[in-house]
Amino acid sequence: TLLISLWITLLVFPVSCEGIIRGKEVPPHTRRYMALIEGLKVCAGALIKENWVLTAAHCDLKGNPRVILGAHSTSHKEKYDQVFSIKKAIPHPCFNPQTFEGDLQLLQLDGKATMTKAVGILRLPKTGDDVKPHTKCHVAGWGSTKKDTCKISSALREANVTVIDRKICNDAQHYNFNPVIDLSMICAGGRKGEDDSCEGDSGSPLICDNVFRGVTSFGKCGNPQKPGIYILLTKKYLNWIKKTIAGAI
Known part of the structure; x- marks a missing residue:
């Protein structure tokens, strides 16, 4: 899937x-870099720096989306969750929604993530x-x-x-x-x-x-x-x- x-x-x-x-299903918190992006639609991303997540440009960020780090379940809040709003969303300048070329987007979080047993960085x-x-x-x-x-x-x-x-x-x-x-x-x-x-x-x-x-x-x-x-x-x-x-x- x-x-x-x-x-x-x-x-x-x-x-x-x-x-x-x-x-x-993966054992909880074994993919510490995963970011759950909750907006009008659900997307995912990877924490690549304490305050930056890399995701796809086609992810719809209308409304007031939030980024949840340390999540395993989507159905309830968990003790390791770190929740951020998005300070700035920067899609790749060459993103083409018809061909999907450049389908990358950087999300600058409104704070810095704390590294824990549930949250970690995925190295580029x-x-x-x-x-x-x-x-x-x-x-x-x-x-x-x-x-x-x-x-x-x-x-x-x-x-x-x-x-x-x-x-x-x-x-x-x-x-x-x-x-x-x-x-x-x-x-x-x-x-x-x-x-x-x-x-x-x-x-x-x-x-x-x-x-x-x-x-x-x-x-x-x-x-x-x-x-x-x-x-x-x-x-x-x-x-x-x-x-x-x-x-x-």
Whole structure:
């Protein structure tokens, strides 16, 4: 049940409400970097500095969204929760909602997180290297756990996914270049599409071989023809993240 089934792609894909499909609930507070973003929709993100969360640009931040660190359950407040409002939301300047290029967003929190046994930082990768096909990765989120349901998961869940060659992802049996899965994206899916990210998982970090490599962007929950697509943390994107945080532009 990856995070991928973004609601965001209403223009590109039919409406579907889904979340981490299959997968498994993670032991509480073992993914200390996870940020639950509660706005009009639920998204996820990763705490990359005491006061910065990286998520997807397509996450709707209308209203008065809040970021919850240290969360496991979505149904009740927990003793380790740290709740912040968003001081500034900075989407990538090249974000294109039709192609999902640049589907990254930095959220500056209105305070600094305290590092605890439930809250920690996810380090950015040292390089913007590509992730080779067949690499094993995992993605966590609070997204829906069943196809065609709009309920989010009551607990943090995680799915194992494997990177798929972009040529396959772009072929006629898959995305058929609509949209194009380019070199700044990672295509990854689970067993016969059963393990996947879904609605509510948008913005969740993709971890490959213990390295933060991507951010959940779009897909169709659990559909093997439409595997999850993640924005690759390329050198260009990493430079943007570092410059933005340094200058808070």
